Amino acid sequence: MSLRIYAIAYLIFLYAPIVLLPIFAFNDATIIAFPLSGFTTDWFTELASNKSLHAAVKNSLFIALVSAVTSTILGVCASRAGAMHRFRFKAGIMGFIMLPLVLPEIIVAVSLLVVVVQILDLGLSNWTIIAAHVLICTPFCIAILNGAFQNLDPAMEEAAMDLGESRFSAFRLVTLPLVMPGIISSMLIAFTISLDEFIIAFFLSGSSPTMPVYIWGLLRFPASLPVVMALGTILVALSIVLLTIAELLRRRGLARAGVKDEGGFL
């Protein structure tokens, strides 16, 4: 009984702040406080007309998409090699790839800033952020993809090659469909990590900020807080939709491959 109360309290504590987002996003007041003063969609209208916010969102989406795809491709290569091949210094190499998982982002951010600006003498742009995001997303992708590849019988690809396919088409025809659920999960996680990453983006963004950096800038003006709330509402709705799609795809993939369902996002 007490455990049940604890569980309920835990969930409320976890999700109540998120529920506040849509409430204040539709509240007709610039001050975030109860009681609510009325219903309005003004904040969303303002959101729709804010050009610099649009630019920031566009930046973030572009960075997140490129980072997700790149780190997933790198993750697929690393997980496949880790699961199917034996080679020298494998444990050491894997350890180094996974290291950014525990490396403080501030350190990654500062050292990359030094490398890019001082040593390479390059300007800061979306691409510098992408490089850093790929670095921090890849370990997550590998962690997710390892599961997919470890369940895979290495004889599958060999069987396809034995039946006349080249190494690459064996991968494409057999391995890829079987690990697709893992790839989708991996892209989704990497996308999410990159989308809301602040520290690295703050240090490495050039003239045009990413969305988290832009929001951080907005917080200095109390009047624009409801706009941030509206933006947050849209983001929450978007993540729920994305996660649902990913989970549906994952389940369909599992059912098709006849693998027992062992958890997932939802």
Add this chain to the structure above:
Amino acid sequence: MTALITLTGVNKYYADYHALRDINLTINAGEFFSLLGPSGCGKTTLLRTIAGFESVSDGVVMIGGKDMADVPANLRPTNMVFQSYAIFPHLTVAENVAFGLRKSKDLDKPTKAKMVEEALTMVGLAGYGKRAAHALSGGQRQRVALARALILKPKVLLLDEPLSALDKKMREQMQVELIRLQRQVGITFILVTHDQEEALVMSDRIAVMFEGEIGQLADPETLYRRPNSRRVASFIGKMNFLDAEVKAVSEEIDVTVQGLGPLKISAEQAPEEVSVGPAVAGIRPETLGILFEGETTDRKLVDGVVDEVVYYGDMTYYDVRVDGVAQPLNIAMKNLIGRPVLDVGAKTRVIWDERSLVLLK
């Protein structure tokens, strides 16, 4: 008989580990050939070398008169049935079987469908084409793997422990079916197995492997009756080993076997390089006998005492202690009508015959 596969001086190293040691082997067209040995003996490595999944460190692999050194697995005239079957779970049974036909662009769809149905019929899975591959039982997966490999009409079918995942009854049924299938298609089968009975039942010839080497290469009967070494003899079936001393070698061999005394055996019961000196003699449990009351024999007899009795229903295995023999002799007796099962400690007489003796390296 024409040679289909020739291995000449094949060696394989993994870093410091010598997995295949100077393998020289010829496998004939249409033959059912088995690679038999304990786990880690290199039999699977040898099979994978023929399939093209492992490169040789040294030596030549020829298939159909062509050097396979630069031919990758997908271009070799071999197909394989994997130990795990490696059925593609995301495809249907028919799509699995048709997988190898993807590269045959000259075949139209109806022809391919007909070939798939024929292949499935051949392995006893007619009408299973639309089923999802992951919903099949172990025996059915095995059949799909066979159909998938045979549809390409390879010169050689490689089978890597194909029956090890099946239960005993299913395994015996598949053994018979594999023999029938091999005769029907006339393709060379190379079977890797650690199960000596399976190899004896199915093969035309067997290569017994130990530690990367071929210990003996012979047909099942020769292998069983005339093993050339102690390790082959103890790996295949049961064998009693007795210390012996070779006294003279001529047309016949004079040898003294402990407990059995001096005797003469023919040259074919000994290895070719036999010489005067200490040796080991082997004798199979079923070629020895126990003289029960009321039975007679014109063969030789030696006194013994029953040391251990294991009752199998149709057979009883006795360990009988004989004066002058270090280890008790293991004797297999059929439980025929009127034969009692002897008790431990019973005095008995052991029937033996020097014709069933073999001298071992």
